[in-house]
Amino acid sequence: MELFNNLLLGLQVASDPTILWYCFLGVFLGTAVGVLPGIGALAAISLLLPMTYHMSPTAAIVMLAGVYYGAQYGGSTASILMNLPGGPSAAVTCLDGYPMAKQGKAGKALFITTIASLVGAMIGLVLLVLFSPVIAEVGLKFGPAELFSMMVLGLVAASSMGTGSPIKGLAMVVMGVLLGMVGTDVNSGAARFTFDIPELMDGINLVALAMGLFGVAEVVRNIHGQDDSQKVEKVTLRSMIPAREEMKRSYPAMLRGSALGS
Secondary structure, three states, X not given: OHHHHHHHHHXXXXXXXXXHHHHHHHHHHHHHHHOOOOOHHHHHHHHHHHHHOOOOHHHHHHHHHXXXXXXXXXXXXXXXHHOOOOOHHHOOHHHHHHXXXXXXXXXXXXXXXXXXXXXXXXXHHHHHHHHHHHHHHHHHOOOHHHHHHHHHHHHHHHHOOOOOOHHHHHHHHHHHHHHHOOEEOOOOOOEEOOOOOHHHOOOOOHHHHHHHHHHHHHHHHHHHOXXXXXXXXXXXXXXXXXXXXXXXXXXXXXXXXXXHHO
């Protein structure tokens, strides 16, 4: 009963027009900053943090939460249109979103991304509210054996994502582990594979790595393969909305992604 009372209290606070305005402002600014390649949600919050100095604590938290969600969504826009991930989480969007944009379906990709972000956020928030006490209690019982098992599970899941030969997926995982070993050891403080380069002391930046894999490769490809025969077509709002059949095919992936992300 106390949980529902707290939910009603939170809903009452969140429904205040001033709080809603700050939420809208945070989402708008976060989306605008998240579109910039390589920025990410945390950098967006850091850039917009000075705006909250003269706000009430509730308004500041709501605005920063809006900035975070807006930046997470905005990063997918650059991934779809330019193959430049706005942040680490948007790198996966390049795999399917940019090929759709090259087929002339960028509007549909953006629309489906918007719906998927909304569905995933709502499901994640509901599960967080309902099961966060249980998850926190279980998380405190995790020891070295459980953490090692979770890491092995993640590596096995990542290796299974490789298309074609399983050897390719395993090689991808090994390469990721080798890149993750670069930097300062957490336990001993010794530098590993830094080659006396100060910039590698904190490890390889994931945003820089994603920009190099997706962004720089696309820029070089466009420079060497310019096609003057490309035409700009007029796109209407109606053409950007996916058909009902396309949305039906997207729902299982949305629910599966929401469950895995939560």
